[in-house]
Each structure stands twice: as C-alpha cells, then as structure tokens.
Amino acid sequence: MPESSDLVQGTLEMLVLKTLALDPMHGYGIALRLEQVSDGVFRINPGSLLPALSRLERAGRIKAEWRATENNRRARYYQLTNRGRKALAEERAQWDRQISAITRILEA
C-alpha cells in the first residue's frame, strides 16, 4: 500500500480533484472511489486524505457543505469549484507532459 503523502503530495490532490470532477462526494466516498478505480493500488487513509482536503479547501479549489448521505447520516460533501476545475486541467496537462517525458526517457 503506497503511503500517498510521501508518494507525491500534489498527485493525491490531483486525484481528489479528478474524483470530484464527476460528482460531489464525502471523504470516505473519495477514498473508496480512488481505491476501486485504481484496483486497490491506492488505499488512502484519512490521515492523508483529510489534510489534502483541508489544503484544497484552503486554496479555494473545492468547497464543502454538510449534507445527508444515502444512509441518512450527516457527512461533509466536497464539490469542485471553478478554480478547482481550472487547476485540475492545468495539473493534468502537466502530468501528461511529465509522464510522456519519463516514458520517452525510459524507452530511449
């Protein structure tokens, strides 16, 4: 299980943004979605996720509100802001550039 905080801090934030791009979600939902989509490669514990959410919220990329869940419990739902959407696009573009560069280096 890669400990994502050490992995790349920015990467986790980018993945969170991407996850939220579809729907508003609560914390556990985000962790679950990341785990499922990555086929269990990324298992994010709250010790990494909550600080990341706090940072993103502080930076104005997401906003949060308390809502009822499908199980009729209260949870904090996170939602992408316009700034978050823009940030996601930028980070994604940069990520693509870096990956293709790394790939080129590895295959050279």
Place this chain on the structure above:
Amino acid sequence: MFKSLVTGLRALFRRERRNADIQSELDCFLQASIDDKLRRGLSSDQAVSAARAEIGSAETVRIKVWSAGWESAADALLQDLRFAVRQLRKNPGFAATAILVLTLGIGAAVTIFSFVDAALIQPLPYAQPSRLAIVYESNTLGPHFHLSYLDWLDYQRRNTVFTSLEAFANYGFMLATPDGPQPVHGTRVTAGFFRTLGVSPVLGRDFRPDDDQPAAPFVALISYSAWLHRFGGGRNIIGQTVTLSGNVTSIIGVLPPSFHFAPAEPSEFWGTERPDGGCEKVRGCHNLIGLARLRPGVGFAAALADAQRIGLQLAQQYPGDDHGRGATMDPLVDAILGSIRPLLLMLLAGAALLLLIAAINVSSLLLVRTERRRREMAVRGALGASSSRLVSQFLTEGIALAVFAGALGLGFAFLLIRLVLGLIPKDFLDTMPYVRAVGLNAHVLAFTALVTLIAAIIFSLLPALRVSHADLRDGLQEVSRGASGTVWRRFGSNLVIAELAIAMILLVGAGLLGKSFYRLLHVDTGLNADGLATLDVSGTIKTGTEPEWISFERRIHAELGALPGVASVSITEQAPLGDGDGSSNFVIVGRPPVDHNEVIIRDVSAGYFSTLQARLVRGRFFADDEDQSRQRVVVINQQLAKLYFPGEDPVGQQIAMEDGDQKSPMLVIGVVDTIQEGQPDAAPQAAMYRPRNQNPSPPNDGFTVVLRTGQSESSVLSEAASAIHAANPTLAVSDPGTMLQKLYDSPSATLHRASAWMVGSFAALALLLSVVGLYGVVAYSVSLRTREIGVRMALGAQRSTVYRMILREAGGLAMVGIVLGLAGSLAATTLLGKLLFQVRAWDVTTLAAVSIVLAIAALVASFLPARRAASVDPTEALHAE
C-alpha cells in the same frame, strides 16, 4: 491568500471548534467506512475494528490536518510565547530586573530621540527651508548684528543672488487694552516676508506688496495661538481692528498652526516694517535682520560672497555709518538650531550609550540564565526537540522581553517628555518653537520599534549562539559545568569591561558639563546679583520735553527709593545679562578713527554703578548733578580701556560718538570693571556708560529700573510696578524679575543646566547598571568557583588570600574598564567642546575624580561576593559537588 489568512486566524482563535470539526469529519469517515464494510458482509464487530484499524490514531489525523495550514507554525510560536512568559514569570527577579533596566534605557533613548526628531528631523514649516538664509551685519563686536533700513534697501537692490530679500524687526508692540497699554510679543516684517518663507495664512490674506509703504493703512497678521487664545478663534476676526503701539491696525489674516519662526518668536502680532519711523531714515540706526531666499542654482558660499561684496561697497560709500561693518549670513536652519544641535546630538549619543549598557546588562543576565538552563536544554534535546525548536524558544523569550520593555519604555518616554518640557523655562521654550512638535509621532514610534527589534535580536541570538548543537550533549555531563563556566566568565567579563568603560565616558561627560554649569553660574559678571531686581517699563505716547523727562526719572527714583526694603534705585536703557545688543561707533578725540570702533553703549542714571555694586578701577562714577549744563562725561569699562587705550590712562581723554550725533565730546571720568552685558558665557565686550541726565530720552522709549533690595524681591517688585503706573498711567510695566533668576534662567545657563542634568542622570544610571553588572559577574564567578575555593582552603589557603584573589579579579576588570573609559572619554569629549564653558575637554581633576568614583564603586560591588567566597566552608563546598 486572504481566505487562507481568515480561515487560519479563525482556526487559531477557535481551536476547539476547529478540533471539533476535524473530529466530526473523522467520525463521518469512520461511520461511512463501517457502513461500507457491513454492506460487504462483515459482522458489525469486524467492520468496526477494521475501519478503526484503517483510520489509525485520530490524534495523528488531527495533527496532520492542523499542520496542513500555516496556523500550525503560529500555534507553535504561541506555545513558545506562553512558555516564555511562564519562564519569565517563574523567575520574577530576573524578569523584573531585565525589563526595568531595558525600560529605563529605551525610555531615555526614545525621549531624547523625540526631541531630536522635532528639532532636526521634522522639516521646518517653510517651502524648501534649505534655500533660506538669515542676513546680518557684522561689526567689531561680532558677526550677528542688525541691518539698518537703508542698508537693507541697498542689499535688496544690488544683490544678484536672492530671489527675494525681506527684513524683520523682532521687537514687540504696545497693545491698547481697557486696562491700559500692555506690551505684547510681535514682529514687524516687510511685505514679502511670508511669501519668501512660502507660508500662506490659514484665514484671510497675506500682506500685499504695498502694505509696508508709509501711505498704506496699518494691517497685521496674527499667530494661530493668538487667534485662539486672545481673540477666541472666531472666523469674524478678519477686519477687526486693534491698536498696536498707537496705530489702529486691521487684522487681515491668521497664520497656520504649524508656523513658527524661531528668530522672532514668541510673536503674536506680525505687523509691517515701514520707512516712516525715525530710525528707518538713518543709515546708522540698525534695527532689522534680513531674510533671504537664494536664487535657484546659487550656492550658499556664492550668495555670501555677493552679500559681502555689497557690504564692502556700503562700508566705503558710507564710512560715517557703515565703517567696520560687513555682511554675514547663516542658513536659516542654523540660525534656528545652531545652539541646540550639538547639545541634542550629545544627548542622543549619551542615551545611546546608556541603552547600550542596559542591553549589555540584560544580555549578561540572559547568559547567566542560559548557563543555568543548559541541563534543561540538554534534556529537551535528548527527548527529541530539534535544535531549531530549542533556538526558537530562546528567540521567543528574547523577543517577548524586548517587546515588553519596548512598550513600557514608550510609556516611560511619554512621561519623561512631559517632565522635560515642564522643566524648560517658558521664555527659553519660546526660542525653540519647534519643540512644540515633540511627542510620540510616527517617527518616534518607528524609532522605538527599531530599538526594540535590535534589542530582541541581541537577546535572542546571544543565548541561542551559546547553545549550539555540540554543547547540548555536553550539557548532560556534570563535568562540563566548570568548562562552560570559564567560557562564560571570559565573555561576561568583556561585557562588564565595556559597561565600565561606557559608564566612565558618561560620568566624564556629566562631570565636565556640571563643572561648566557651575563656572557659568559663578562667572564674574562685574556686579553683585544678590538682592538685585529689574523691571522693564515701556509706553506708546511721547509726551513732554527733555527737562520733563529728567524730572520724571528723578520722581521715579525718589518714589521707588522710598519703598520699604529698597536700598537703592537706578535706571538704565537695558539691564546687564541681556542679549548684548545696542551698540554705536565712537572716536577718540584727537586721533584718527580706528577700525572696529563699535562698542556697547548704555545711558544710565547716576547711581547705576553703586546699585549694581560694580567695581571702580580708576577715576570716579557719575554725580547726580551732571546734567546738560555741565561738561559731558562718560564711564568706560575695563575691556574698552584695554582695547583702545592700551598702556595709557584713559581717564582725562575725550571721546565722541561717530554716528551723526555731533554733540560735544565726552570726558572719560572713570573706568569700571567690565559688567557682563551679554549672556553669561559671552566674551567680555567693550562698553561705555553715559549719564541719562546728559542724554535724556522720553519715558515711552522704554527703560529698565534696577533695584537693590534688602528683603524679598517679589513684594518690592509689585509695589514698584504700581508706583510707576501711578506716576504715569500710559506706561506699561513688564518682566519683573531678579538678577539671579536672569542669570539662572538665561538661555545659556538653561542649556548648560539641561545638558548637565540629563547627562548626569544618564551617567548615574550607567554607573548603577555597570556596578550591578560587575557585581553579577563577580558573584557568578564566585558561585562557579565554590568548589575550587573549597579545595584551596582545604589545602591551607587563608581567608585573606581568597579575598585578595576575588578582589584582584574584580579590580583587574575595573582597571581595564577605567583605562578604556579614559581613552573613550578623550574621543567623546571632543564632541562636548562647543558646550563647555571655561572647562577644557581634557580636564584632569574631572578625569581623576571620575576614575576614583568608579574604582570605589567597583570595590564595593566586588566586596560582597568576595566576602561570600571567603566565608566558604571547605567541607561543605567539597560535599556539595
């Protein structure tokens, strides 16, 4: 960015709320996780424990979320700060001493700085003040004398260097009031005066170019404070009329509140200087000072050269009136601040030295504490505190100390400023109007902040440097205590030597200034000031004939002389110890006119010299019946005799006035020991005295009554004032005072007193602080060496040997400090040069006395710890380790 700041602050101030938020979010996470696991078929127990395991420690999560924001750093700082305050409170003796010492140092420095700021930093209230200059005429008595109206016109027409040259006469007016005439402070200026300064009235208008011509109606501007206090501050002031010196004058404007013009202050009324008086038509009647604005691009030296060129022309063109005269100029800034600048700079230097001592003292206190806390630091380091965290603890403590002392120092300075302002005599304050701006303004606050910052840096870096990382490991080992103590002793000793040297410099400065003040008060003024009182009389209405004037003065003599307590009365044009003004040219009959023949001239009544108890050197004084029917006579002073009759007897010679006053020559009948006409610290000036009965002047020209009294001067003065008023109700009586007061409150005595007192208190504080510092170093050194002393005594050392050992250590420090201080004093007292009176900067008695005082103080300071060292019980000392 802003949002982050706001959220961060909210998090800081609502810690609980924030923690609760994190907790509830965490709870939701847990709940969702459990729900999810239940859905996947786990039992509820399994689901809960799996979810718990996944999340880990809630506390860790909370800390991680916390440290995601900037507020966590601030939070650590707050913790440090709380710890620092706790540390300081735990050790109230240390905290109180350190803060008190620093507060005194900062308070003194801020007080002096506020005066420096008002006088030297805040710009003068004129447009481009550096382009303004004051123009005087020089004569044989000195460089700063008045111009005549006709000379001023010539300077104005002929110069090529000034955009404008205006003139002012700083003598007051008689204001008509329902209670009779009252003398008021005022100035007469030519029409362009305020335009030259670049000042416009806040209300009404400035003078128009023709307002100072003889045909124009009389108009005047008033000062802002006169508007508020004398006229009630109403806007309808414009157009009101007052009677100034007999002329009905309309008030046309009010000057700005910030306006002042020190060479003519205090001044409530600013009237016009117009060529319709008798004086303005006579080139030899000097009553004006010039105010010039330099043309753009013209330097001061070039302007002065041009003025001197014109002065030379005038002296050649009008040898009768301008012989021996020339032009001099001072930048206006110098004319205003000339005497105060060296004093302020010296006081600032003194305050800086005091602050330095205070800082050194607190530093050494901090160092002692650092040594005591080595173990604490070592333990904290061993338990995992990073060295940066340990250093930041010292930083916080140093900053807390400095900031606290800075705030207290500011409050202390506020009180000190009021105290100092209250101590300056009002007359003297009037000559320094810029001092009104003294206060805790932005400059002063910035200065306080800067001083506090520097102190904070010193106090936090010093201990932090001492606790370097390598030391930390040693700190746990008992053995290292001795070694680090040695290091500290060396360091602390250096600090004490610096303190003693600085204290020495300040003490020498205070000693020199005090001696110079004493000399000034005890200068030989040529008169006996004890029991001498003076009273100024002036008026507006010219009445009577010469015989009537003479008989009026005789009546004053008779009536005042009959008052109980009055031993003798006399009348003079102007009392001694004044501004030394009022001079004329003279020639010795039968000799060609000599250069530099201008001397002070005073018309006095017959009993003048005996009233002053002046000393007769040769010949005789006046007789009361020497009037216009008799041979005209004159008494000259010793200085005049020395200058113009060297090696011969002046008695029996004849002299005459040169300035158009072509009356018969005067016979020199006596020589009087020089009476100090000018300020007590002025050089003795040549003067001649003529009998008033041979040179009568109308009462409204003004005169000064001099009384010798046998009892309290104040009661006699008020009776004398009413007697004069009864004799002639049109006369106003002002400035009653005693000659001792005049001597004591004279501007030069005030300057000397102020500097002696201030440097004296700095020096006293410095002495106290450095002695306490020395005591601290020696006492600490003794406490570190208790074991060593115990061993020595166990091996047979006598108590006297221990005494000698400790005293020698302290004596060595004191000696080095005193020697360095002597060297420093030599350099520092050159700064005092200008401020000293009849005292050399390198005054051996002062230096010796100060060295002795310091040595004795050092001896006392080291005696106590030495006694403690000598009373060490060897067995106990060895056990204690």
